[in-house]
Amino acid sequence: MSAPNCLRCLVRPSAALRLSAPPPASALKPATPPLTAAASRRAPFSTTPAAAAAPKSSSQGQQAAAKGHVRKGKRLTLKGKKKQKSLDHGKSPLPGERKAYRKRITLSNDNAIKVPWLTDLAAPDLADPANVGKVLALPPTTQDQLRASEAFKPTQTWGMFRQPAVLVRKETVDLTQRMQEAAAARKVLRMVVTGNKVTGKSLMLLQAMTHAFLNEWVVIHLPEAQELTTAVTEYAPLADTSPVQYSQPVYALKLLHAIRKANADVLAKTFTVSEHSELPQSLPAGSPLLAIANQAKEVDSAWVIFQALWNELMAPAPNRPPILLSLDGLAHVMRVSDYRSPAFEPIHAFDLALVRLFTDALGGAVKFPAGGAVLGATSRNNSPRSPSMELALAQREAEQQQQQQPGVEVPQKDPFFRGYDERVDAVLRSVQVLRLGGVDRREARALLEYWAASGMLRTVVDEKAVAEKWTLAGGGVLGEMERASLLTMRV
Amino acid sequence: MATPTNLLRLCLRPGRRLPSLGAVPARQAQQRLLRRPLSTTPPCRRDDDAAGAAEKDKEKDEDEDEYDRFYSNPGLFLRDLLRDETISDHERRLATQMLEDWNKVPPNVAKGIDSLTKEINELGAPMRRPVQARQKSFWNEEEDDPDLITDEVGEDDFEEDDMMAVAHAKLEEHREFREYARVAVWEMPLLSKLAKPFQPPAEDQVLRFRYTTYMGEFHPADRKVVVEFCPEDLPGLTEAQVLKLKKLAGPRYNPEKGIIKMSSDRFEHQAQNKRYLGDLVNKMIAAAKDPADMFEDVPLDTRHHAFKKPIKFPKEWYMTEERRQQLLEQRKQALLLDEAKRNSEDGLVDGRAAIEQALLNAPKVEQMVPVGGRLRISRRV
Structure with missing residues (x-):
């Protein structure tokens, strides 16, 4: 019975229209009682008999249907918009509140059970091969320091346990031992931590920082390289630089606060060697470095203060602490940044003063007076492609492997590819690579x-x-x- | 000599027209005219004989004379033939003999033959007449279809004396199948006698040519020749020259196989193309040997080639007997380790047990519900 209607529905979208129109006089009395228009319209492909639902007999509905292909919610109303009912969903969160909630870092969980055998980390623990395969807790002061340096990330699972603790891996001990050796020889360990995603690259940085904090190093950590190069923070050209470099004063101020909070003890014990008259409050020689960091109150003077602090840390004097300079998300600084010069030309990330400070150190151009380490970690989340960096890391890794087994081939540049960046090549020419895999x-x-x-x-x-x-x-x-x-x- | 067949042949011969068409059916004769519908020149009959042009001209007149003349009986034809001086003595003797035979034929029979030839000639006239394509036909609808297996003329008339035309056609088809089957069974195996054993190319045969044939049919691709060679195999080239040769070859060099492959179909004949390729290779070798510019600053370009990385199962994953033993040993050690730990003071770490223990040890918190509500002390952990 419904077959002809089905076919009609298939052929023409407006079949419903014809069905709903009043039938011609000749069709008023068909031989068999026809299905009601509404019923046949509603289930054109149904094989079950049409239920005896009352047809929409209201003339209004029929007229509306006869107007054409009307879908609910698409009707044009000319009499002004309907007022939307405002449902009360409670107070909406303030600006920034959602992000703060998303990015919050919880380091303890009171409901978690205390692990009886868990011990706090001491200064030499992370470099002790006997500790490989042990989980050790971060002491509270170190937790504060790490938190101030933004070493913890919201995606990590610190919030599930009573106390933050880290697993000591073979690679951890390897890295910390190399750091120790470098500091002992007053040299700089320049290393890039890389590996597949979620293999613990950021955590390896955290462990290195923990080791540094426990051993009274000065730690300067750039937690997200993308904050520096994706044009989200203010920048200003620096005077007397050629080619022009750009400072990022707001970021520098934030960084100074982090440095001061994380390294207050060490900075208080280290004293300036030269007089600083360029600072907002000039400082005589022999005052603690903490005093320089303490002056960072305003954005305007942030870069000057940061430079003064950095110069003091670099000053060749006895009793300087070793320095750990680390950065997470290396690919973001190994490319042309999203900033533009006044001539609207893209600025290379290396022309940002803060990034240059890091890359110079990573490239080996800077000598730390008491030695230290420059660590960069690649990231596999939201990281731009940097062919030069990928190639350089692969090459360095192959070179390292070559020392063990001479047959390894070092990958070479594709001679016909244009995307390489010579400045990046220069920086990564002599770094060490630590590749992380599974435990x-x-x-x-x-x-x-x-x-x-x-x-x-x-x-x-x-x-x-x-x-x-x-x-x-x-x-x-x-x-x-x-x-x-x-x-x-x-x- | 005066056998009935011979006689019949002689009788029918004068009725024959268009001898050059031979066994070709009338339809094909018509097609000759139809084949050049756009030609502006008048259609003329092609001469299939491979004789010289001068001879053709000479024969043409005679032929036309012969075709135009109509002989109603063999006597007339023989007399006419004997008048011709070009025939040989043997033929003349034969013709004279046959004429004598013919003169012995009773006159009523001769008359019968006369009328029969006339009748045949008249009946066959429409078949011999060339059919012109109709000028005003719509899509040549009236034209008959040469692709059909029968000629459709009186096809459906059943005369009760023979099979229908379709059946004949079917039979013909079947005969054809059988003919090829016979060829396949009896003649094809003999081809193996012609087979030559494969001779691998000698060391001085560096170039490898590929030709295409369509088994005698004309095809625009049969002129194409492809040459392949390995630059390392070319004698007398230094390493630098080989590298330059590869660079010269550009995208024709396959870095995965190390082979240069070039083709040519720019000339009309295969041989020409092959010669061109051979010259080209010589030119390339000469250019590669030219020390003026060795292209040292240009790296070998392989962008045209997509290297296929063979996907390999890691060697360490293969299950060998040794590996099986190793795994067994590992599992055994693991079990022993578990056993030792289970029997030690601390025992194995059990997540469930830890939670239960923690719940047992948790301090009991008594929570008071405010007055007015139902007073209930709930135990919280």
């Missing part, structure tokens, strides 16, 4: 035991469970292990 079974087991003892993993941690999680995590990739076992619990 081994022993380390994975230590981590799982820590999670289970904290009440976050509800299984017996035996070799079977460890093997299962380790394999699920692509061979012990830390972030994947979290995803496989920890984050399933997140509510």
Whole structure:
């Protein structure tokens, strides 16, 4: 019965229109009682008999349908817009409040169980090979320092445990030992930490910083390189620079605050060697560096103060602390930035004074008086492609491997590719590369035991469970292990 | 000599027209005219004989004479033939003999033959007449279709004496199949006698040519020749010269196989193209040997080639007996480790047990509900 209607529906979109129009006089009395127009219209493909729903007999509805293809919500109203009902959803969050909530960093969870065997980190612990495969807690002062330097990231799972603790990996010990050696020889360790995503690159920086804080280094950490180069902070050309460099005063002020808060003790024990008359309040020689940092109150003077502090830290004098300069998201500084010069030409990231300070140090142009380390970590989230950096890292890595096994081939530049950047090549010509992968079974087991003892993993941690999680995590990739076992619990 | 077949042949011969068409059916004769619908020149009959032009001219008149003349009986034809001086003695003797035979034929029979030839000639006239394409026909609708297997003339008339035309056509088709089947069975195997054993190219045969044939048919691609060679195989080239040769070859060089491949179809004949390619290779070698500019500043360009990276299963993942033993050993060690830990003081770390223990040890908090509501002490952990 409904077949002809179905076909008509298929052929013409306006079949409904014809059906709803009043039938001609000849069609008023068909041989078989026809389906009502509404019923046949409503379910054209149905094989069940039409239910005896009352047809829309109101003339208004029919007229509206006869007007054409009217969809709900698309009707044109000429009499002015309807007032939207304002539903009361409560108070909406203030500007910035949502972001603050999203970016908040929680470092403890009172509901988590205290792990009985957990001990705080001491100064030499991270460089001790005996500690490989152990989970150690960050002492409260270090937590504050790290928090001030923005070493913790909102995506990390600190908020699930009673106390922030880190797993000591082989790579950690390797890195901290090299840092120690460099500081002992008054040299600079220049290293790039790289690896696949969620393999713990940022956490490796955090561990290096922890080691530095515990050993009374001065730590200057640039937590997100993209804040420097994506044109989100103010910039101004610096006088007497050729080619022109640009300072970022707002960022410098923020950085100065972070440095002062994180390194107050060390800076208080280090004294200036020269007089500083360019500062807002001129300082005589022999005053503590903390006094310089304390002057950072306003944006206008931030860059001058930062430079004074940096020059003092670089001044060749005895009793200088070793320095750790670190940056996360290296690819963002290894490219042309989003800033524009007054002539509207793109500014290379290396022409930003703060970035240049880091890249000079990474390239080996700067000598720290008491040695130290320059660390950069690549990121796999929202990171731009930097062919030069990728190639340079691959080359350095291959060169490192060559020392163990001579057969390794060093990748070469594609001679017909234009995207390389010579300045980047120059900076990364002699860095060391630390590639992070998955942790081994022993380390994975230590981590799982820590999670289970904290009440976050509800299984017996035996070799079977460890093997299962380790394999699920692509061979012990830390972030994947979290995803496989920890984050399933997140509510 | 005066056999009935011979006689019939002689009788029918004068009725024959258009001998050059031979066994070609009348339709094909018509097609000759139809084949050049756009030609402005008058259609003329092509001479299939491969004789010289002068001879053709000479014969043409005679032929036309012969075709235009109509002989109603063999006697007339033989007499006419004997008048011709160009025939040989043997033919003359034969013709004279046959004429004598013909004169012996009774007159009523001769008359019958006369009338029969006339009748045949009249009946066959429309078949011999060339059919012109109709000028005003719409899409040549009236034209018959040469692709059909029968000629459709009186096809549907059943005379009760033979199969229908379609059946004949079908039969013909079947005969054709069988003919090819016979060829396949009896003659094809003999081809293997012609097979030559493969001779790998010698060291001095560096160039490898590829030709295309369409088995005698004309095809625009059959002139194309392709040459492939490995620059390293060319004798007398230094390493730098080989590299320059590769750079000269540009996108014709395949860096994965290390082979230069060039083709040519710019000339009309295969041989010409092959010669051109050979010359080109010589020119390239000469250019590569030219020390004026060795292109040292230009890197070898391989952008035209997409390297295929072979996807390999890691070698360490192959399950060998050794690896199996190793895994077993690892599992055994793991079990032992678990066992040792289970029996130690602390035991294995158990997440569930830790939570239960923590719940047991949690301080009990008594929470008072304000007066007025239902008074209830809830235990919180």
